[in-house]
Amino acid sequence: MDDHQHLAPTQADPATGHGDHGPGGHDGHLGQFRRLFWTMLALAVPVVALSPMFAALVGYDVPISGWTTWVPPVLGTVIFLVGGRPFLSGAVSELRTRTPGMMLLIGLAITVAFAASLGATVGILPHHLDFWWELVLLIVIMLLGHWIEMRSLARTSSALDSLAALLPDEAERVEDGATVRVSPADLREGDVVLVRPGGSVPADGRVVDGSASMDESMVTGESRAVRRSAGDTVVAGTVATDSGLRVEVTATGEDTTLAGIRRLVAEAQSSSSRAQRLADRAAGWLFWYALGAGLLTALVWLLLGEPGQAVVRTVTVLVIACPHALGLAIPLVVSIATERAARGGVLxxxxxxxxxxxxxxxVLLDKTGTLTRGEPTVTGVETVGARGAAEVLALAAAAESDSEHPLARAIVGAARAQDLVVPPAVDFASSPAVGVTATVQGSQVRVGGPHLLAEHELDELPVAAEWHGEGATVLHVLVGGEAVGALRVADEIRPxxxxxxxxxxxxxxxxxxxTGDAQAVADSVAxxxxxxxxxxxxxxxxxxxxxxxxxxxxxxxxxxxxxxxxxxxxxxxxxxxxxxxxxxxxxxxxxxxxxxxxxxxxxxxxELSRASYAKMRQNLWWAAGYNLAAVPLAAGVLAPVGFVLPMSVGALLMSASTVVVALNAQLLRRLDLRPEVSARRVA
The missing domain is CATH 3.40.50.1000 (HAD superfamily/HAD-like)
Structure with missing residues (x-):
């Protein structure tokens, strides 16, 4: 049930189902409740202090005079109309939309208490139906509960909105060799921007100059920095940690990855689920349960000749049975879970x-690109004679350095990864299905497969049979027509x-x-x-x-x-x-x-699925179980043994149940969804 959207015309916030009220969103709404609570509390103090019933309970005398008699009803009426306005307007809205819920229950409760107190003050009803002090405490306590709840909601909303804060306030656009500071909103596709060391990328783009280690954790959840250089793509909001870049803008505004992530999170938070539908149905049932229990309570106490208790018990039942906590049980968990997931790279x-x-x-996993890197990598080097593995790899990389073939890039990349000194090569030539040839340090170096060996009437190295059996590609390295080694090239398994x-x-x-690969390759990986x-x-x-x-x-x-x-x-x-x-x-x-x-x-x-489901169950059990157990106490079933639940305590318990649900959902924030952390936790 949306208990706040009735305060003012709103635009629904998909994250929680609560309204986003004007400037400041949840923050403005939070401030509104905070101010309202403190104002009503200040007005409630004299009402309670000058109440004869409260004075009798505490043990002091209230001076009898005209002004002391009229302070409680006057200030009580102000508190009812001003402090109770969110609940009364909410009740009217629920009646108009025919979706009775929490606001209608609270509205009925405070209206009954107000009418009884006003009637007692003007002499229409017996004086013992004067409940001004309990009415004002009821409203103040419910405002306090809503304020605390809105703090939880604002925390969730601001955490999601902080994704937008990853963008820098200004971007440095390169114009005619100089840089001009502009707003990221003013950037257009094709603009070139300068990203300084430690600065954030203002828009999605492609690196045109420079190389930097990029912190992409806010987008991918990966804690390790990733090296990006000319030709690579970078994402808005990521940070160049060690050096500067020049980036050509390829997407701005709502077309960026960051904007897409925020849309996905918002869609997930606003979409329905089985648990949410169950909570909605339960909240609807609890409304009618509370209304029926309130009417039955009033009838029983009236038949017992206790009109004062009839009013107090009925109001307490209506307040304590509000399905407020149930309405928050699922949306708050979903909102926090999806926001936490997005920060861990799970959308x-x-x-x-x-x-x-x-x-x-x-779990069915695709091999290529999921379990493996999806690109060829040198995974083994076998040598012949006195040459070491590093020398053979360096010679092969020299011969392949001018080739654009994926296998050539794998060999050159492997040499670069080992920081090998690759000698220069000349007279490069490539022959399809055979291999490449180049002159390196005065010697002819050739790298290729079976057809290359056939040309030189050479046999494969003994290890080649084993490598073939594992589904790897085997390339031999020849220097001066003699085999000096072999390279095992395969799709590398991710560590x-x-x-x-x-x-x-x-x-x-x-x-x-x-996998689409052959059985031998698949079996080797498995x-x-x-x-x-x-x-x-x-x-x-x-x-x-x-x-x-x-x-x-x-x-x-x-x-x-x-x-x-x-x-x-x-x-x-x-x-x-x-x-x-x-x-x-x-x-x-x-x-x-x-x-x-x-x-x-x-x-x-x-982990996210199991943790969020556990929180949903805990919240549902608490919210529904609390309502079912508290209503009989509020109705006065223990009155024969001398226990009756005060109206203000009922309001306190209702607010407390909401706070318990909100705090329980907040515990999801402890869940660290970084992949390496999840793996360690499971192991």
């Missing part, structure tokens, strides 16, 4: 998918993949791999990672059939793929997870998008 598009993740039995598989096993899940089942030689369009086959076995399947060729499988799975999406946050087929390429991020999704 939730479908809340139902996130809810289902805790029930998954099998974190084994940790991810082990952690999924620890969670009791079956790990399955699907052996190294400890994967349970392998489906090899599967074309992209047939992966969805693999998912369906596992589902027919009775398994609930999460499919983890790259989100491009795997769209049908992502849609078929119980939970579709697009991994390594990076800047692409608009993948339609996935319910969950992982901005990083770390397979351990899947564990973050599982």
């Amino acid at each position: 939730v598009k479908d809340r139902l998918a996130l809810e289902r993740m805790r029930l998954v039995d099998a 974190e993949s084994r940790e991810a598989v082990d952690a999924l096993h620890a969670l009791g899940m079956q790990v399955v791999m699907v 052996r190294q990672l400890g994967i349970d089942r392998v489906f090899a030689g599967v074309r992209p369009e047939d992966k969805s059939a693999t998912v369906a086959g596992l589902q027919r076995e009775g398994l609930r399947v999460a499919f983890v793929g790259d989100g491009v060729n795997d769209a049908p499988a992502l849609a078929q799975a119980d939970v579709g997870i697009a991994i390594g999406a990076g800047t692409d946050v608009a993948i339609a087929s996935a319910g969950v998008i992982l901005a990083s390429s770390d397979p351990r991020s899947v564990l973050s999704v599982v």
Whole structure:
């Protein structure tokens, strides 16, 4: 139930279902409740102090005079009309929309107390129905509860809004060799901006000059800085940690990755779910339960000849049974969970998918690009004679340095990664299906496959048979027509993949791999990672059939793929997870998008699903259980043994239940969703 949107015309905030009231949003709303609470508290003090009933309870005498008699009703009426206005206007709105809820219950309660007190003051009703001091305490305590609740909501909203704060206040646009400071909103595609060391990238773009280690944790959740140089893409909000860059703007404003992430989070927070629908139905039932209990309470106490108790008990029942905490139980958890997820590089598009993740039995992982890097890498060097592995790799890199072939880039990249000195090469030549030839340090160096060896009538090195059996590509290095070594080139397994598989096993899940590669390649990867089942030689369009086959076995399947060729499988799975999406946050087929390429991020999704579900259950049980147990006490079932629940204590308990739910949801903020942390926690 939305209990605040009636204060003023609002635009609904999708994060919580509460209104965003004018300038300042939740912050302005929070200030409004704070000011209202303190003002009403100041006015309530003389009302309570000059109440004969309160004075009798505490043990002092109220001086009898005209002004002391009229202070409680006058200030009590002001507090009812001003402090009670949010609840009264909310009750009217709920009646107009035919969605009775918390505001109507509170509105009825304070109206009954006000009418009884006013009637007693003017002499229409017996004097013992004068409840001015309890009425004002009721309103003040409920305002306090709402203020505390709004602090929780404002915290959640501001945490999400802080994603926008990642952008710098100013950008330095390069114009005619000089830099001009402009607002990021004034940037256009094609502009070149200067990003200084320690500065944030103002818009999505492509690096045109410079190289820097980029802190992308606010987008991908990965704690390690990533090196970006000319030709690489960078994302708005990421930080150049060690040196400057010149970046050509490719997207601005609402087209940037950061804006896309905020949209996804907002959509997830506003989308419905099974738990939310259950809470909404329960809140509706509790309204009628409270209304029925209030009417029954009034009837019983009137039949017992206690009109004063009839009013007090009825008001207390209506207040204490407000399903306020129940209305907050789910939205607050979802709001915090999705915001925390976004900061960990987990973007939730479908809340139902996130809810289902805790029930998954099998995780089906695409091999290429998920468990492996998706690009060829030198994974082994074998030498012949006196030359060492580093020398053979350096010679091969020299010969391949002018080639654009993926295998050539892998060899050159491997030499660069080892900081090898690569000698210059001349007379480069390339022959399709054979290899490359170049002159290096006065010697002819050739790098190639079986056809190259056939030309020189040479045999493969003994290790080649083993490498072929593992599905790797084997390239031999020849110097002066003699084989000096061989290179094993394969799609490298990510170092974190084994940790991810082990952690999924620890969670009791079956790990399955699907790939279009040959069986030998798939089996080699599966052996190294400890994967349970392998489906090899599967074309992209047939992966969805693999998912369906596992589902027919009775398994609930999460499919983890790259989100491009795997769209049908992502849609078929119980939970579709697009991994390594990076800047692409608009993948339609996935319910969950992982901005990083770390397979351990899947564990973050599982943890988030289980933690948020646990918080939802705890909040639902507390909110519903509290209402069901508190109503009989408020009605006065223990009156025969001398216990009656004061009206103000009922209001205090109602507010306390809301605060308990809000604080319990806030505990989700402790959940660290960084992939490496999730893996360690599970292990």
